[in-house]
Amino acid sequence: MTTLPETKSPIGSFTAAAFATHLAAQPSSAPTWWLDRKRAAYESFAAIPLPTRTNESWRFSTLAGLTLDGFEVGTAGPSRPGSDATTSLFGLPALAFANNTLASRTALPADLAAKGVIVTTLSAALNSHPDLLKAHFMAQPQKLGSEKFAALHTAFIGDGAFIYIPRGVEVPAPIVITHSASGAGTAVFPHTLVIAEENAKVTIVDHFVSADSASTPDNPNSKLQTPKFALGANDLYAAHGSALTYVAAQNWSRDTLSFQFNSTVVRRDACVQSLNLHLGARQARHESLSQLQAPGAFSEMLALTVAEGAQEFDQRTLQIHQAPNTKSDLLYKNALRDTAKTIFSGLIVVDPDAQKTDAYQSNRNLMLSDDAEACSLPGLEIQANDVRCTHGATSSRIDPEQEFYLQSRGIAKADADELLTFGFFEEVLARLASEPLHDALHELIKTKFKK
Amino acid sequence: MSQLEIKDLHVAIGDKPIVRGFTLTIRRGEVHAIMGPNGTGKSTLAKAVAGHPDYTITGGDVLLDGKSILTHEADERARAGLFLAFQYPSDIPGVSIANFLRAAVQARLAEGEELDATAYYQRLYAKMDLLKIDRKFTSRSVNDGFSGGEKKRCEILQMAMLEPKFALMDETDSGLDIDALRIVADGVNALRAAAHPPGILLITHYQRLLDYIVPDHVHVMWDGRIVKSGDKSLALELEAKGYDWVKKEFAAA
Numbered sequence: 001m002t003t004l005p006e007t008k009s010p011i012g013s014f015t016a017a018a019f020a021t022h023l024a025a026q027p028s029s030a031p032t033w034w035l036d037r038k039r040a041a042y043e044s045f046a047a048i049p050l051p052t053r054t055n056e057s058w059r060f061s062t063l064a065g066l067t068l069d070g071f072e073v074g075t076a077g078p079s080r081p082g083s084d085a086t087t088s089l090f091g092l093p094a095l096a097f098a099n100n101t102l103a104s105r106t107a108l109p110a111d112l113a114a115k116g117v118i119v120t121t122l123s124a125a126l127n128s129h130p131d132l133l134k135a136h137f138m139a140q141p142q143k144l145g146s147e148k149f150a151a152l153h154t155a156f157i158g159d160g161a162f163i164y165i166p167r168g169v170e171v172p173a174p175i176v177i178t179h180s181a182s183g184a185g186t187a188v189f190p191h192t193l194v195i196a197e198e199n200a201k202v203t204i205v206d207h208f209v210s211a212d213s214a215s216t217p218d219n220p221n222s223k224l225q226t227p228k229f230a231l232g233a234n235d236l237y238a239a240h241g242s243a244l245t246y247v248a249a250q251n252w253s254r255d256t257l258s259f260q261f262n263s264t265v266v267r268r269d270a271c272v273q274s275l276n277l278h279l280g281a282r283q284a285r286h287e288s289l290s291q292l293q294a295p296g297a298f299s300e301m302l303a304l305t306v307a308e309g310a311q312e313f314d315q316r317t318l319q320i321h322q323a324p325n326t327k328s329d330l331l332y333k334n335a336l337r338d339t340a341k342t343i344f345s346g347l348i349v350v351d352p353d354a355q356k357t358d359a360y361q362s363n364r365n366l367m368l369s370d371d372a373e374a375c376s377l378p379g380l381e382i383q384a385n386d387v388r389c390t391h392g393a394t395s396s397r398i399d400p401e402q403e404f405y406l407q408s409r410g411i412a413k414a415d416a417d418e419l420l421t422f423g424f425f426e427e428v429l430a431r432l433a434s435e436p437l438h439d440a441l442h443e444l445i446k447t448k449f450k451k
Numbered sequence: 452m453s454q455l456e457i458k459d460l461h462v463a464i465g466d467k468p469i470v471r472g473f474t475l476t477i478r479r480g481e482v483h484a485i486m487g488p489n490g491t492g493k494s495t496l497a498k499a500v501a502g503h504p505d506y507t508i509t510g511g512d513v514l515l516d517g518k519s520i521l522t523h524e525a526d527e528r529a530r531a532g533l534f535l536a537f538q539y540p541s542d543i544p545g546v547s548i549a550n551f552l553r554a555a556v557q558a559r560l561a562e563g564e565e566l567d568a569t570a571y572y573q574r575l576y577a578k579m580d581l582l583k584i585d586r587k588f589t590s591r592s593v594n595d596g597f598s599g600g601e602k603k604r605c606e607i608l609q610m611a612m613l614e615p616k617f618a619l620m621d622e623t624d625s626g627l628d629i630d631a632l633r634i635v636a637d638g639v640n641a642l643r644a645a646a647h648p649p650g651i652l653l654i655t656h657y658q659r660l661l662d663y664i665v666p667d668h669v670h671v672m673w674d675g676r677i678v679k680s681g682d683k684s685l686a687l688e689l690e691a692k693g694y695d696w697v698k699k700e701f702a703a704a
Contacts, residue, residue: 400504405541408501409555409609410529419546419554423592426545 012068041154048148057145060343060375065283071229074099074186089440093178100158118164125162140263144287144316160191165200174203182211190232196242203245210253233261238270245273252280262288269296278305285314292326301330306448307340317346321354330361336372345377352383361391453479455617461510462499469495471675477650484653487672488694493654497619501535532616536606542594549589578611582638600631607638617650624660636663658690
């Protein structure tokens with residue numbers, strides 16, 4: 001006798017009552033359009049069904065893991081002075097969010113503030129910069145399958161970072177934002193919105209951590225589960241001639257269900273480089289959309305994943321070339337151990353008038369275990385006739401001769417494999433212009449190899 | 452006195468026996484040259500002693516300071532004091548020479564002991580100066596895009612840093628022009644002149660290398676074993692008479 005799987009609730013813990021509570025907790029200063037947007041988003045969320053097996057944009061994903069039950073929208077707990085591990089890794093955070101609320105902030109250097117650089121919270125920007133928020137907050141189409149979850153993000157978002165770099169201003173040091181979650185069943189909705197105006201130059205680091213059980217390897221024997229739900233998004237807008245570097249380091253606890261949505265808009269002669277490091281979570285889905293909207297626009301999309309235990313990392317990307325002479329370059333590298341699983345599904349779209357497009361897409365998987373699984377679905381959709389588009393996916397193992405070479409120097413097999421994995425990752429890390437950032441990411445990845 | 456004893460060693464690749472009863476004892480500080488025609492088992496011997504997993508030891512033993520190392524993994528043998536200078540070193544893209552050597556040095560420290568980075572770099576730069584290697588070399592990926600000469604110098608640099616008790620040098624002269632050969636030989640000779648010189652097993656096809664690295668003993672290998680031993684004059688005799696002389700003399704044996 002077979003039992004039909006239990007039908008999951010399409011809204012789970014995010015009930016109308018929970019939403020009403022969330023709305024009621026909004027500050028009285030929150031503008032009406034914002035609340036209206038949240039209401040509309042909640043309706044969409046509730047109306048759209050959970051993904052099903054027949055949905056192409058969820059192919060290979062473990063749908064059973066997408067549970068919305070058992071969570072509660074996180075609220076600020078007691079402050080934890082000095083507990084922020086990110087300080088040493090990426091520097092002092094400009095804004096530190098804990099459970100959807102601003103926990104601490106560091107004042108901008110006076111010269112940058114004088115030049116008009118803004119690093120503030122979304123809740124403050126709702127009143128100070130409503131037009132910019134209206135124009136850029138979750139403004140781009142959700143084309144990668146998560147309309148439902150993106151709507152949930154908008155409905156329940158508590159706060160986030162708002163960063164505005166005025167015309168011609170160059171910010172020398174990275175602006176670091178940390179987002180942390182703590183407590184069993186906590187749901188967080190981190191958001192970072194970046195606007196780089198004409199010829200501005202800036203580097204942003206988003207660091208996602210769980211304040212409790214951060215980066216602890218999943219232990220099948222552990223009964224101390226503190227499942228969390230993280231539904232983050234970022235909006236990156238690069239105006240004419242600007243250069244925006246965005247680094248996201250995802251290191252949620254191993255019992256987190258994580259979603260991250262990225263939307264990148266690149267205008268004329270602007271350049272966006274994004275690098276997403278995926279380490280944490282039980283199941284993590286990352287959707288990244290780059291729209292190259294004017295000639296000379298360039299988007300470099302990079303990602304590194306260390307998947308171990310039974311972790312699943314699901315990456316969906318879309319490079320849309322909407323204007324001639326635009327360029328995109330995607331390189332996603334995954335290292336897989338144990339019974340981990342990764343999914344890469346990428347699509348390059350070239351619009352009919354986007355001649356002289358130069359698009360590249362590559363997914364490379366290093367299989368460190370025979371039981372790990374890497375799925376790749378690279379794709380092209382080209383409507384112009386004078387373009388250069390290349391894509392490919394490979395899966396390989398550690399080369400035994402390289403391994404022997406390292407071992408013959410006294411390096412134990414496990415350390416040799418770690419060194420070779422870093423060698424594999426270096427092609428991506430080396431793309432970062434900032435050496436301190438390169439080294440900080442290297443250190444963070446190392447924590448996943450420590451046993 | 453530290454010594455490496457290879458006793459009646461038999462090595463097979465798959466079902467095919469390659470080394471068939473090889474016996475040799477090397478004391479620390481000695482240089483033994485092994486010469487012989489292609490396919491006689493010289494490289495197989497070196498890799499098998501170093502612990503390459505593709506080579507099966509079917510008989511005999513290898514003792515380092517009286518203890519058998521055959522049950523040890525390659526990395527354990529290396530930490531015990533063995534070093535293999537590869538004929539064709541692997542390239543490791545994305546791993547810098549500095550980080551690679553650092554990991555190798557770190558591997559020799561006791562559990563929990565932290566590497567003194569300053570002292571490490573001082574020592575590394577001193578060895579590089581000794582071997583006339585440019586400091587920029589350390590930031591390059593291991594053997595990635597290296598010329599033949601650079602690869603071999605990189606091997607010698609590693610040997611200098613790891614200070615093995617015994618080094619197996621597999622066709623170190625192959626692919627080198629005379630200038631590169633001289634540089635590599637100078638490096639090896641510098642190590643021989645050090646306070647605790649390693650014992651060296653120098654595998655070569657040509658007598659040429661032995662003009663620069665003068666061996667204490669020369670052995671002729673044929674069909675998986677040593678068939679003739681002598682001093683450096685044996686190498687010259689081989690050079691004059693060719694390997695056909697060996698073949699004729701020993702094929703029947």
